[in-house]
Amino acid sequence: xxxxxxxxxxxxxxxxxxxxxxxxxRFALEGANVVLAARRKxxxxxxxxxxxxxxxxxxxxxxxxxxxxxxMIGAAVDRFGGLDVLVxxxxxxxxxxxxxxxxxxxxxxxSTDVDSCFFGAQAALPHLKQSRGSIVQIASASGxxxxxxxxxxxxxxxxxxxxxxxxxxxxxxxxxxxxxxxxSLTLGAEHADHPDAGSLIExxxxxxxxxxxxxxxxxxxxxxxxxxxxxxxxxGTILPVDGxxxxxxxxxxxx
Ligand code: NDP
Numbered sequence: 001x002x003x004x005x006x007x008x009x010x011x012x013x014x015x016x017x018x019x020x021x022x023x024x025x026r027f028a029l030e031g032a033n034v035v036l037a038a039r040r041k042x043x044x045x046x047x048x049x050x051x052x053x054x055x056x057x058x059x060x061x062x063x064x065x066x067x068x069x070x071x072m073i074g075a076a077v078d079r080f081g082g083l084d085v086l087v088x089x090x091x092x093x094x095x096x097x098x099x100x101x102x103x104x105x106x107x108x109x110x111s112t113d114v115d116s117c118f119f120g121a122q123a124a125l126p127h128l129k130q131s132r133g134s135i136v137q138i139a140s141a142s143g144x145x146x147x148x149x150x151x152x153x154x155x156x157x158x159x160x161x162x163x164x165x166x167x168x169x170x171x172x173x174x175x176x177x178x179x180x181x182x183x184s185l186t187l188g189a190e191h192a193d194h195p196d197a198g199s200l201i202e203x204x205x206x207x208x209x210x211x212x213x214x215x216x217x218x219x220x221x222x223x224x225x226x227x228x229x230x231x232x233x234x235x236g237t238i239l240p241v242d243g244x245x246x247x248x249x250x251x252x253x254x255x
Pocket of ligand 1 (some may be wrong): 013014016019020037038039040041045061062063064083087091092109112131138139140141152182183184185186187
């Protein structure tokens with residue numbers, strides 16, 4: 001595979017599961033030093049061993065804590081000497097009727113999905129200024145419209161979407177690009193075998209241009225593109241990787 005990130009350092013939050021694992025694997029394949037951040041250190045260590053410990057660093061972090069994020073980014077820079085790409089992927093969706101949504105639910109989703117991006121961008125900024133690097137945030141199709149039982153998540157991912165756009169303007173003059181990827185239903189191998197996976201995919205297929213579903217590797221491909229020099233003049237973009245679901249009118253199939 002092309003080594004677009006040889007000598008570059010990339011932080012991936014939420015690298016202990018799902019999409020984050022796929023993103024970390026992709027950057028490692030393309031030659032990056034990869035910093036794996038999440039709370040479950042045992043999982044990060046396993047992935048680091050798979051990718052090779054010479055060019056990976058596993059750091060236990062809670063992305064809802066400003067101090068923890070700052071310390072994680074400091075550890076990354078200490079180990080690899082700088083930072084080129086921050087991928088803010090850690091996130092949490094909560095399916096709950098609005099009437100039953102508590103303040104704690106709301107705050108948990110907002111802190112995991114939105115505060116995490118704010119803390120990451122602020123702590124990474126001095127280092128990205130030096131490298132003229134970039135940020136990619138993982139939003140969601142749920143940040144581009146509303147869904148049943150997902151009010152907190154809709155609000156949080158909507159915030160990620162517009163934070164991406166605003167931040168692109170503040171950081172553009174520093175030579176730093178900021179983009180987001182907006183996945184829809186994305187299933188890793190561990191989910192694809194779930195007994196409900198088939199009916200879920202069928203329901204999504206009703207609203208999508210393409211059939212099937214995206215995998216973490218599909219999201220990783222978009223993240224790698226946006227982080228690369230191929231995207232040198234792209235900033236403030238929200239790139240849906242959703243089989244066309246957000247290109248639809250929202251109506252179910254008429255014919
Ligand atoms: P998973 O639940 O598989 O993984 C979530 C990751 O976030 C884990 O690595 C988890 O690590 C980490 N995380 C959660 N809370 C914290 C925290 N407080 N501190 C540090 N890390 C945390 O999710 P996905 O891979 O499915 O989702 C990844 C991103 O993609 C999320 O932002 C999600 O909203 C978004 N997305 C996913 C879609 C999908 O269908 N999968 C669709 C659209 C968007 P740990 O528990 O070890 O801390």
